[in-house]
Amino acid sequence: MESSWLETRWARPFYLAFVFCLALALLQAIKLYLRRQRLLRDLRPFPAPPTHWFYGHQKAFFYIYDPDYAKIFLNRTDPKSTHLCKFLTSCVGKGLVNLDGPKWFQRHHLLTPGFSFNILKSYVEVMAYSVNTMLDKWEKICSTQDAALEVFEHISLMTLDILMKCAFSWETNCQINSTQDLYVTTMVEASKIIFYDLYSFFHPQGIIFKFSHEGCRLQEISNMLHQYTEKVIQDRKKSLGDENKQDNTQKRNYQDFLDILLSAQAENGDSFSDSDLQSEVNTFVLAGHNSSAGALACLLYHLALNPEHQERCREEIRGILGDGASITWEQLSEMNYTTMCIKESLRLTPPVPSISRELSKPMTFPDGHSLPAGITVVLSIWGLHHNPTIWEHPKVFDPLRFSQKNSDQRHPYSFLPFSAGPRSCIGQHFAMVELKVAIALILLRLRVTPDPSRPLVFLPQTVLKPQHGLHVCLKKLTKC
Structure with a gap:
């Protein structure tokens, strides 16, 4: 008992x-x-x-691909989905891409002068030099025969070269030897980790990813990137503070992104720390590098598949640039048909296929249907750009969709390669200038045809990227 x-x-x-x-x-x-x-x-x-x-x-995501829905969605201030932002934050810090609320508006206001037309004008020569460096390599490869070449890696290094010059005025020589510069190698590796297979089962699980091999490596890369940018920033500050020496800005004929940020910091020191400055520089290079490379690769592929449009662009560019010995800001605005081809390529293959927000309050659409707070809404830009109710024969490459007459008749939110509303891409004009400069110089020197044995296949990533590279056939053109 x-x-x-x-x-x-x-x-x-x-x-x-x-x-x-x-x-x-x-x-x-x-x-x-x-x-x-x-x-x-x-x-x-x-x-x-x-x-x-x-x-x-x-997956608890609500996808939309209607322009009226997109307009409501993009003109709100809901925070971005943490699905991607947490990986960017762990690598580059809190930059414009992954900030929300008043902090974002303040930072956007500070950085906008860095993308003014006066600044972009000075970048044209920088971009042309980097593109011609890539083309010199391609011409050597195809000098003896028509060459089938994987060009995405070359394009990726070229866009990174441009961004390094525009961000730091840094001559990395990455197109000739990409393994020499620590920042270049770590940035390339960070891109692969952040943008590769982001929607797999394990990556969204923060704890699992944090202790994985890739998670540990991403943390190491993050430390290296911040150490690098911190050194560059302190060196530039020291140079600017030394009145007895001629600083880098005086030696250059353009202001780089770091110059703009340091000016913003000098005026807003209390709200713009060195850590914030580092995050913005790293974000500019990382995000711009991947999206620009993907956009140019797709444009080249579409023109290879459509030789009649490629030739019409070439004729237009020859009429404007002649032999292409130089290219100016004013000449870019004359490339009307080439610009239509760029836009049609961005429609067919938008560099960022989707964007997402977590609803902070209910959202009501024009048809009266509503969504409650807490839902993650994904605007499928890919779906919007292929919506047959907006685009007739949406899979066909037709640059005339973007003639002035046709564009005026379309819903303003039916074409969103750079998003829209208050959070539209701050670097969209930079990207368009880069695409125009690159494709103009490429078409003047080379004819591009597809490699039928290696069709283009995309990875389902946050930033569009060829799964097995971009394989095309290049033929050097004789000068007239």
Whole structure:
């Protein structure tokens, strides 16, 4: 009897704890069930694939690809989805791409002068030099025969070369030997980790990724990038502060991105620290490098597939640039047909296929349908650009879609390669200038045809990228 009494006495707290935990689990299950029912009710007016009886849809994202929906979505101030931002933050810090709220508006205001037309004009010569460096390599390769070449790696290094010069005025020589510069090698590796297979099962799970090999390596890369940019910033400050020496800005005929940031910091020191400055420089290089490379690769591929449009662009460019010995800001605005081809390529293959927001409050669309707060909404720019209700024969490459007449007749939110609204891409004019300079100089020197044995296949990434590179055939053109 005594043993039974002791067993009962000591077991009772465990029984009570078990019942308490069971009750909590039951309450949580009821809460999740009711939340799921509310979501099903709220989402019932929208078309969707069938749901699983237990977990509903595998990924709790709500996709939209209608211009009226896009307009409402992009003119709100909901925070960006943490799905990508946490990886960018871990690598480059809190920059313009992954900031939200008042901090974003303040930073956007500070950085806007860095992308003014006066600044962009001075970058044209820098861009042309880097593009011609790449073309010199290509011409050597195809000097003896028509060459089938994987060109995406070359394009990627070329865009990185441009950004390093425009960001730091740094001559990295990365197009000739990409392994010599620590910043270049770490930035390339960071791009692969951040943008590769981001939507796989394990990457969204922060704890799992943090202790994985890639997570540990990303942290090492982050430390190296910040050490590098910190040294560059301190060296530039020291140079600018030495009145007895001629600083880098005086020696150059252009202001780089770091000059603009240091000016902004001098005027707003309390709200713009060295750490903030580092984050913006790294973000500018990382984000701009990947999106520009993808956009130029796709443009080259589309022109290779459509030789009649390639030749019409070439004729236009020859009429403007002659032999291409130089290229100026004013000449870029004359490339009307080439610009239409660039836009059509951006429609078919937008560099950033989608953007997402986490609704901070309910959102009501023009048709009266509403979404509750807390849902992650994804604007599929790819889906919008291929929506057959907007674009007739959406898979066909047709630059005339972007004639002035056709553009004026279309919904203003039907073409969004650089997003729209208050959070549209601050670097969109930089990107367009870079694309115009690059494609103009390429077409003057080379004819591009597709490699039929190696079709272009894309990885499902945050930034569009060829899965197996871009393989094209190059033929050197004789000068007239």
